[in-house]
Amino acid sequence: EAGVVQSPRYKIIEKKQPVAFWCNPISGHNTLYWYLQNLGQGPELLIRYENEEAVDDSQLPKDRFSAERLKGVDSTLKIQPAELGDSAVYLCASSPTSGVEAFFGQGTRLTVV
């Protein structure tokens, strides 16, 4: 069975440009997470979905970040406009609603120049 799929793996953009990341969770997993990981730090939660509802977005910088999970399956995270400080790895994870284990994708490494 395929794991959590993220694309692209790498993205380089100029500051002030928009960027979008895509995540396809494991089939049947109702819970989807987006995390941000800065170099040398642990992942930080940006947003958590239960099906199509964002149930925890308190850490999402809503002035420039947005996310959607249409139909409760795959999800898109967008940054507009990107800033130099947004350079990081963006991780997507999924789990069954009552599941113990979260499954992570390989992440998208964003570099803003």
Added chain:
Amino acid sequence: DAKTTQPNSMESNEEEPVHLPCNHSTISGTDYIHWYRQLPSQGPEYVIHGLTSNVNNRMASLAIAEDRKSSTLILHRATLRDAAVYYCILRDGGGAQKLVFGQGTRLTINP
């Protein structure tokens, strides 16, 4: 969110046991202790979890102190592929599903 404290780094030799400590003195009664690890250029992966009793699986063992204020992840025979950052996380079993990561312990395995 209850906080965990781990050493920044540890080093061990191949084929020797490794004991990774975690302190969580403010753990609540409904908090499960989860361990994840992150290999280089990969997303985190689940290792093991427990509530009160010691746990074993194919990857590792988890020893939980009687007062639950600390725990130890045990790798019985480390290999070079076990070199990773190991995260100890408290996760509320009663509701919120989120995982709150700290900085973890960077484990180096010497050949």
